[in-house]
Amino acid sequence: MVQTPTEESAPLPKVPIPTLERLTTYLRCLVDLGASDVHTISSAQIEQYTSISAAQFRKDLSYFGEFGKPGVGYQVAELEARIARILQIHKLQPILLIGAGNLGMALAAYPGLTEHKFRIVALFDSDPNKIGKRVHGMDIIDFNRMGEINIALQAQMAILAVPTSAAQAAADCAIQSGVRALLNFAPTALKVPPGVVVRHVSFLQELAVLSYHLTETEKRGQ
Missing domain, CATH: 3.40.50.720 (NAD(P)-binding Rossmann-like Domain)
Structure with missing residues (x-):
């Protein structure tokens, strides 16, 4: 079984600046969804909320490992925490x-x-x-x-x-x-x-x- 690298243990690939900018948009969306008691979300719904295509969303996340489960989508709280950690804003x-x-x-x-x-x-x-x-x-x-x-x-x-x-x-x-x-x-x-x-x-x-x-x-x- 191939282990997915974690954000802290593995060197990250060179990530385009627009991807990092979009991560902040996803994070803001996830924070709002969590506050509205939404627990899971699909890439299509991310597109609906942010106007960023589902394909682009998945591509942006792919720089940092595997996210979500096929047929289930993404856990809002988990995805929010992982993006915050990627951006190093999970701590002060x-x-x-x-x-x-x-x-x-x-x-x-x-x-x-x-x-x-x-x-x-x-x-x-x-x-x-x-x-x-x-x-x-x-x-x-x-x-x-x-x-x-x-x-x-x-x-x-x-x-x-x-x-x-x-x-x-x-x-x-x-x-x-x-x-x-x-x-x-x-x-x-x-x-x-x-x-x-x-x-x-x-x-x-x-x-x-x-x-x-x-x-x-x-x-x-x-």
């Missing part, structure tokens, strides 16, 4: 938030992070007028103390909610403090050493894509 992920401006404040207040085991554990800024103020249960800490503070927190993820001009310095400081994964909201490319992962979030880019699709839809409707 501490995050440093750099930037206490409007965007940083909105992110600090966002309740959806804790629902998926992400917790902002420290908030940093370089503005003397903000340092020391308490917001959303956290004190705004001097940016220059990041390395010292993270010795205790051991966070390996950080969110950059800073202006473009400050993004590279913020990234450098976070990396020097032990961070190995960055979510960057500043509209600029970052230079990082090997082993550090960066994901860029650009509202302008997303709006531009929407604008293009809107124009194309209007053209087809003429």
Whole structure:
């Protein structure tokens, strides 16, 4: 009998980024289904709830081993737990938030992070007028103390909610403090050493894509 590798004991194949993005969609769907007391689900039903094809769903899961039973489907709680473990959000992920401006404040207040085991554990800024103020249960800490503070927190993820001009310095400081994964909201490319992962979030880019699709839809409707 061939033993199915577990997520923790076997090296994973190189997984396409779109697959990982879709896993978060499946996870959100499964959390909602579990809350609605749904215990089993088929790939066809996943397609119905997420608009991602059943074939794509099965292909995405195939990167990580065997899931479900033919004729029975998937146990919602089990599948939710396995996807959470694959994404390493079955346990608390501490995050440093750099930037206490409007965007940083909105992110600090966002309740959806804790629902998926992400917790902002420290908030940093370089503005003397903000340092020391308490917001959303956290004190705004001097940016220059990041390395010292993270010795205790051991966070390996950080969110950059800073202006473009400050993004590279913020990234450098976070990396020097032990961070190995960055979510960057500043509209600029970052230079990082090997082993550090960066994901860029650009509202302008997303709006531009929407604008293009809107124009194309209007053209087809003429």
